[in-house]
Amino acid sequence: MPRTLVAGNWKMNGLRAALIEIEQIAAGIPVSETAPEGLLCLPATLIHSARALTDGSGLKIGGETCHPKEKGAHTGDISAEMLRDAGAEYVIVGHSERRADHGETDSIVADQALAALRGGLTPIICVGETLAERDAGQVLEVIASQIAGSIPDGAGADEIVIAYEPVWAIGTGRVASVEQIGEVHGAIRALLVKKFGEKGKGVRILYGGSMNPANAGEILNVGDVNGGLIGGASLKAADFLAIYQQAAL
Numbered sequence: 584m585p586r587t588l589v590a591g592n593w594k595m596n597g598l599r600a601a602l603i604e605i606e607q608i609a610a611g612i613p614v615s616e617t618a619p620e621g622l623l624c625l626p627a628t629l630i631h632s633a634r635a636l637t638d639g640s641g642l643k644i645g646g647e648t649c650h651p652k653e654k655g656a657h658t659g660d661i662s663a664e665m666l667r668d669a670g671a672e673y674v675i676v677g678h679s680e681r682r683a684d685h686g687e688t689d690s691i692v693a694d695q696a697l698a699a700l701r702g703g704l705t706p707i708i709c710v711g712e713t714l715a716e717r718d719a720g721q722v723l724e725v726i727a728s729q730i731a732g733s734i735p736d737g738a739g740a741d742e743i744v745i746a747y748e749p750v751w752a753i754g755t756g757r758v759a760s761v762e763q764i765g766e767v768h769g770a771i772r773a774l775l776v777k778k779f780g781e782k783g784k785g786v787r788i789l790y791g792g793s794m795n796p797a798n799a800g801e802i803l804n805v806g807d808v809n810g811g812l813i814g815g816a817s818l819k820a821a822d823f824l825a826i827y828q829q830a831a832l
């Protein structure tokens with residue numbers, strides 16, 4: 584069984600005043616090789632301070648996206664190397680909000696994931712169908728094509744994390760059912776095993792979409808769910824830690 588990963592995604596939330604919340608979260612994440620991993624993916628402006636403040640705790644810090652290139656004339660963008668330099672160990676790539684807001688395609692996401700690996704970060708590669716695609720019965724087809732297109736050639740099974748986030752469940756309070764989650768996670772696992780062989784069984788597949796302390800236990804018990812990517816409920820230390828504790832059961 585891969586080690587569970589409980590990851591927060593703060594999106595475009597958090598001023599320096601929120602560092603206190605991050606400190607409280609870090610206090611609840613043990614330094615351990617076997618307990619679930621705790622991670623906060625933060626706005627770039629908070630990464631360095633968050634790392635400095637929580638050093639010595641078990642909490643890991645990540646970024647929310649990175650540019651495919653290492654440096655250069657790309658005003659407003661951030662590279663994997665910069666995130667790593669600030670203290671990040673992970674980076675989310677291909678979140679549906681970035682796919683929608685910034686036109687990031689599977690091939691751009693694959694380039695970002697490759698950039699993450701080159702920069703010393705573990706990419707969390709996001710996939711997920713829209714409501715229209717689900718209603719049209721295209722879920723597994725969409726997921727298969729996103730997985731095929733978004734994992735970069737040459738990436739090792741032990742170097743990546745996948746997050747399944749149905750777009751219609753993100754920030755809506757509408758959670759996918761355990762049957763829906765189980766079906767897609769099982770399908771992703773089969774695709775990973777086809778691609779990587781036995782090693783595909785070790786790739787962590789996170790669920791994301793309106794996870795909260797009340798539903799986390801049930802979701803984390805679904806087969807092939809190896810953790811969560813948590814948006815809204817990761818902003819409050821009490822909620823994030825309540826989810827983390829469910830994962831640790």
Ligand code: PGA
Pocket residue numbers: 592748752753754755756791792793794812813814815816
């Ligand atoms: P949510 O966001 O938990 O607020 O639905 C999850 C995500 O977008 O990663």
